[in-house]
Amino acid sequence: xxxxxxxxxxxxxxxxxxxxxxxxxxxxxxxxxxxxxxxxxxxxxxxxxxxxxxxxxxxxxxxxxxxxxxxxxxxxxxxxxxxxxxxxxxxxxxxxxxxxxxxxxxxxxxxxxxxxxxxxxxxxxxxxxxxxxxxxxxxxxxxxxxxxxxxxxxxxxxxxxxxxxxxxxxxxxxxxxxxxxxxxxxxxxxxxxxxxxxxxxxxxxxxxxxxxxxxxxxxxxxxxxxxxxxxxxxxxxxxxxxxxxxxxxxxxxxxxxxxxxxxxxxxxxxxxxxxxxxxxxxxxxxxxxxxxxxxxxxxxxxxxxxxxxxxxxxxxxxxxxxxxxxxxxxxxxxxxxxxxxxxxxxxxxxxxxxxxxxxxxxxxx
DNA sequence: GTTGAGCGTT
Numbered sequence: 190x191x192x193x194x195x196x197x198x199x200x201x202x203x204x205x206x207x208x209x210x211x212x213x214x215x216x217x218x219x220x221x222x223x224x225x226x227x228x229x230x231x232x233x234x235x236x237x238x239x240x241x242x243x244x245x246x247x248x249x250x251x252x253x254x255x256x257x258x259x260x261x262x263x264x265x266x267x268x269x270x271x272x273x274x275x276x277x278x279x280x281x282x283x284x285x286x287x288x289x290x291x292x293x294x295x296x297x298x299x300x301x302x303x304x305x306x307x308x309x310x311x312x313x314x315x316x317x318x319x320x321x322x323x324x325x326x327x328x329x330x331x332x333x334x335x336x337x338x339x340x341x342x343x344x345x346x347x348x349x350x351x352x353x354x355x356x357x358x359x360x361x362x363x364x365x366x367x368x369x370x371x372x373x374x375x376x377x378x379x380x381x382x383x384x385x386x387x388x389x390x391x392x393x394x395x396x397x398x399x400x401x402x403x404x405x406x407x408x409x410x411x412x413x414x415x416x417x418x419x420x421x422x423x424x425x426x427x428x429x430x431x432x433x434x435x436x437x438x439x440x441x442x443x444x445x446x447x448x449x450x451x452x453x454x455x456x457x458x459x460x461x462x463x464x465x466x467x468x469x470x471x472x473x474x475x476x477x478x479x480x481x482x483x484x485x486x487x488x489x490x491x492x493x494x495x496x497x498x499x500x501x502x503x504x505x506x507x508x509x510x511x512x513x514x515x516x517x518x519x520x521x522x523x524x525x526x527x528x529x530x531x532x533x534x535x536x537x538x539x540x541x542x543x544x545x546x547x548x549x550x551x552x553x554x
Numbered sequence: 555g556t557t558g559a560g561c562g563t564t
């Protein structure tokens with residue numbers, strides 16, 4: 190039984206040893222403690238030229254057949270469409286599609302977010318909270334939530350940093366504040382509302398020898414896979430369900446190579462739901478056009494050729510953006526920049542310094 | 555004057 194797993198960010202980076210649980214599994218949370226934002230692991234089996242994902246169930250990573258000691262594992266991050274990995278699977282034979290171009294452009298820094306601080310001493314005030322977290326970087330928001338009637342602290346609050354690096358640092362460790370261990374997490378309110386129907390993708394053109402395990406191994410590089418289904422008798426397609434619907438949606442419309450076969454990924458929504466989706470998209474065209482303008486790209490959900498210089502966003506990209514517009518969360522779409530999109534609140538480094546102790550403007554609707 | 559998992563009166 191190995192005590193540690195060697196994990197590194199990239200092939201050339203030094204590995205970090207992350208402890209294995211008593212039952213031989215590895216917790217994603219432990220990986221994320223060393224690699225903030227990590228959502229999974231992949232590795233190179235000796236007999237394979239492509240990466241293989243580590244099985245992930247409910248935040249628990251299960252050891253591959255050869256165990257944790259067999260090789261170094263690499264960190265997966267949820268940065269929206271994982272184009273680079275798809276392309277390596279395809280041996281870079283395919284032309285760069287519009288979706289790939291769009292995804293590369295859209296794939297910038299992760300977002301800054303307010304962070305919830307749990308477990309504060311009831312005596313800690315907003316100034317002390319800010320002073321503590323200033324050790325990690327510039328604090329642009331510090332709040333302690335009080336009981337409306339008693340006026341006393343409820344023992345939790347919120348902080349926000351001016352830059353994402355500070356946020357990562359603060360999120361990657363526990364904090365001793367006023368003599369108590371406190372937790373710092375992304376707020377629940379910022380989590381994606383998951384729609385089970387949109388978390389599932391259709392995998393078409395499957396070869397007959399494909400197994401649910403093949404699909405699971407391939408798709409877990411993009412995010413946590415919660416279910417794989419191949420109808421019996423074999424009908425050349427299957428379904429893969431992700432824990433995060435944005436991951437599923439980011440893959441739709443692509444062709445990927447699995448076990449040497451080009452399979453097609455599409456939305457698994459029923460037809461009537463797809464129709465409703467279409468009309469919903471139509472209503473957001475103006476907003477998306479504004480987004481496209483901000484990014485300097487053409488936006489066209491029908492993927493017709495752009496006049497000049499720009500490129501199109503596929504329906505899958507538009508779907509991901511639409512979701513972001515509706516939830517106010519761009520985290521899994523990866524659209525960078527604090528301003529100019531024209532949808533959703535603007536908040537953060539650009540906000541006035543007098544915001545330091547309160548009245549955050551980030552209301553996320 | 556007490557408490558101790560959680561999620562934000564604007």
